[in-house]
Amino acid sequence: MAHIPHLVTDLGLILGAAGITTLIFKWLRQPLVLGYIIAGLLVGPHISLIPTVIEEESIKIWAEIGVIFLLFSLGLEFSFKKLVKVGGPSSVMAIIEVIVMLLLGYLTGKTLGWSTMDSVFLGGILSISSTTIIIRAFDELGVKSQRFAGLVFGILIVEDLVAILLLVLLSTLAVSQQFAGSEMLMAVLRLGFFLVVWFLAGIFLIPTFLRRASKLMNDEILLIVSLALCLLMVILAAQVGFSPALGAFIMGSILAETTKAEKIEHLISSVKDLFGAIFFVSVGMLINPAMILTYAGPIALITVMTIIGKFVSVPGGGLISGQGLKTSIQSGMSMSQIGEFSFIIATLGLTLNVTSEFLYPVAVAVSAITTFTTPYMIRLSEPLYRWADTVLPQRWKIALNEYSSGTQTVSTTSDWRLVLQSYLISLAVYSTIIIAIVILAAQYLNPFIKESLFKGNMGDIITTAITLIFMSPFLWALAVRLPKQEAEGRIWANKNYRSLIIVMKFARIGVAILFIGILLNQFFTVQVAALVGLAIVVLLFVFSRRVQEFYIRIENRFMSNLNDREIMEAARMHHTLTPWDAHLTNLDVSPDAAVAGKSLMELQIREKFGVNVAVIDRGERTIMPPASSERIFPGDKLHVFGSEEQVQAFREFIQTKLSPVTDGEAEKEDIRLQKLLVTPNSVLLHRTIRDSGVRERTKGLIVGIEKKGERILNPDSSLMFEEGDIVWIVGSPWRIRGLELAKQEVT
Structure with a gap:
């Protein structure tokens, strides 16, 4: 008999146990994630009822791959545009929830006598709710179309980004073993820098590549290319000191902006399900039942603190952002659990050897309990609101309603705010791009040129020239381009503010000169750098038109790629x-x-x-x-x-x-251009447009009629329908279908 590697037998054991337990949990109408964890518990080293996994280290590698594909799929659903569209209320509620739960988790850990690192990681574990559990509960209870559900989805989107930030900060904290404000700040700035660079470069390159190669790609090739892009970004993230999971999430977010996003998400789902199952099973394998019994008290306390903390923080943020009492309570009751990212944060603590062994099973136990309670919490949200509505003093309810109404009013944006906002965004984006170009030139381009092409000063000169060519369009945009020209023109019309506009323009030029100096200082002395920098500024102004055309081509390519999905969807609706x-x-x-x-x-x-x-x-x-x-x-x-x-x-x-x-x-009326034939039995026959009742019956608008070969666009309301007329109506298809059914009833 041929020898079977332990990895194969272990994998068969894991998937067999996972298959059986998930079937049982599906039958019981419980979340499959809990089934995977139970399967891991059964095949883990702490229970000997069935064969145990032998090579745990190999399974951990599979689990790491599972985390990568899990976050890759989350990135595909995330999209940075969704974050922009989330709006203020969801952002406020998410940020308040995370801050409150971080503090509450830390204080709970210290109260239990845990170490500082255990307490900090507990705060991170409790601060992120479970997207999978919430979506499943909403589906089962049929509440996805309600207003609070949209607000909760927005909170989850913000939480995804916050979770990525937490992974970076906790990793930095674990390495330094101290709360150094400067190190934390540098970690955040470093993360922000790489996020901007990766996003801008990814949107500029990847959609173009996928579009031009689309004719050559079938499902198999698209799957391979997507996985390759994911793993390449994982390697890149690891090379610059971030977790592989971050790289997978970023690549998923970039691909989410392409026209292939839905297709990739469909193709990757089976891969994600397979490795995700292995990850959640590995979560269960690390649980020691004896430790759960030992820490039953802390588990019960943390569970209660999780439910209470999220119930207080989320509705509190909702009331602050003016969402009303009912919506705030429903949102808070929906998010009273922890899930996937909590497991990943707990795993990070174990991997870095900075948390105690008991924290991981405690987190999993709290997640399991709060997962079971989530559907009941959502069901209780409306009765709880009705009770709160009866006990609150009338003046409080009036004040809440007035505050909520006040926050919904349309606010105007001043010209100064528009101009300053555009200047700051331009400064951040272009500075990031220019710094990235300088770093790439100094770290990679210059050594390559000196080793392979030109030695000495000639290599430095060639490197500087090539770098400046790539920097020039962004230097021009930073120093000269006016992103809000009309608003700035209105400010310029007021003579009192002209001096401020002039100062701002010279400041932009000064920043561009500073970046040129930074580049030249990498390869030349300060004196040479100053003289050459001044000459380069003059050349940029001389060739301003050509540099401008170069920049506009880059910007048009980027915006076209960024809006690729919307353009395609608009074409479908066109x-x-x-x-x-x-x-x-x-x-x-x-x-x-x-x-x-x-x-x-x-x-x-x-x-x-x-x-x-x-x-x-x-x-x-x-x-x-x-x-x-x-x-x-x-x-x-x-x-x-x-x-x-x-x-x-x-x-x-x-x-x-x-x-x-x-x-x-998706929750609004589906508006389309529909046609309707006037038959001998039609309710429209021999009636004018005004008297036909089309507007009242369908809430639609007649925009065209084909009558005896003649086409009439935007017909007059006095026009009479005749047999054989083809009527074109803009409206909801189901309402227009109702008009056709009314015609059939007359028949």
């Missing part, structure tokens, strides 16, 4: 009446748009531009079709129907661009 060249387009109303605050009647949009505003999306509300007295507000999404020329003219009028489809819109 329904066209080919004979008329008319289509339905979505436009956003910016805060400073000329149309804001005016009614459709005042704007006379149809008369001036020839387009129809068919639908207005306003937050969670869909107005279809809008009355002539309806006013347009900042943040509204207008569904506009017209020809390309008409829509373009209207787009320029409101000064906005095509809007990407956001996740929140």
Whole structure:
């Protein structure tokens, strides 16, 4: 009989135990993660009822791979754009929750007499809720469409990023073994620097590569390429001193911005499930049941503190951000558990040998208990709100409602704020890029040139020239480009502020000169660097137009890649009446748009531009079709129907661009361009548009009619329907289908 390696037998044992326990947990309608942990407990070294895994070190390697693919898949679901779209309330609630739970975990650990490092890691473990458990509970209870669920998803997105930051900070703390503020600050700045560099470089390169290679890629090749990109980023993250899990998360976030994101997520799911199962089984293998019995008291205390802490911190953040009492309570009751990232943080402590052995099983036990309680907590949230509503004094409820309403008002942004914000963002982004280029030149380019091509000063000169070519577009953008030209122009019109604008411009130029000096100082003396730097600044201004064109090409490529998914989704929504060249387009109303605050009647949009505003999306509300007295507000999404020329003219009028489809819109009305045939038994036959009831029945807008070969765009309301007419309506498909059913009932 052929010899079977222990790794194969161990893997078979793990997957066999995992398969049986997850089937049981599926039948019991319990989270599969708990089934995996129980399977690990059964095949671990502490229980001998069934065969035990022999080579635990090999299983730990598989588990590390599981963490990598688990975070890679989380990155695919994360997307930095989602973080931007999360908004203030979710960010405030997440940050308050994390701070409170970090302090509460630390104080609980010190109260129990634990070491400082155990207490710090306990705070990190308790601060992150479980995305998997919450999503599963929402699905089972059917509450995903409720308002608080969207808020919770936003909190989870922010928590994902905070968890990555915690992994870096805890690793730094574990290595230094002391709370050094300077080391922590440097770790955060270093993380921020590499995040920006990786994100900018990844968005610039990877979507372009995937787009150009798409014709050559089938599912197999795309899977291999995706895994290769993931592991390459893992290697890169490890090389610069970060955890491999961080690299996997970043690559997933970059791929989440591409048009292949959903496909990659589908292809990677089986790989993630396999290695993720091994990771969670390995979590169970590290649990010592005897230790859980020994620490039953601390487990019970920490469980209670977790539920109470999250119940207090999340609703507290919700009330501070103006979300109302009911939404805040429902959000807090939904997040009273710990999960995947908590296991990873606990594993980090064991791997670095800085936490006690008991902390890991304690964390797993708390996670298991809070996982079981989560569905019941969500069910109890509404009864708890009703009870709180009855016991709270009336003046408190009035004050909360007034505060909540006040936070929802539309705020205007001053020109100064726009300009300063754009300057700071530009300074941060361009400085990061320039510093990265200088570091790459000094660390890699210069040694290569000196060793392989040119020796001595000639090598330094060639390195400097090549580096400056790559730096030049970003130096120009940092020193000259005006990101908010209109706002700055309005400030310049006020003579009192011109001196400040001039100072800011010279400051930008000074920063650009400083970066040139830093580069030259790497290879030349200070005097030579100063003279050459001055000459380079002059050359940049002389060749400003060419450098500008170079930069614009780079920026256009980056923005095209960044918005690739939205452009594709907009194309899917871009329904066209080919004979008329008319289509339905979505436009956003910016805060400073000329149309804001005016009614459709005042704007006379149809008369001036020839387009129809068919639908207005306003937050969670869909107005279809809008009355002539309806006013347009900042943040509204207008569904506009017209020809390309008409829509373009209207787009320029409101000064906005095509809007990407956001996740929140999945819960709104599905707006499409539908056609309807007028048959002999149709309820529309021999009625005018005004008398047909189409507007009232479907909340839709008739934008075109084909009548006896003649095409009429935006027909008059007095036009009468005749047999054989083809009517084009902008509206919800199910409402228009209802009109067809009404026709069939008359038949």
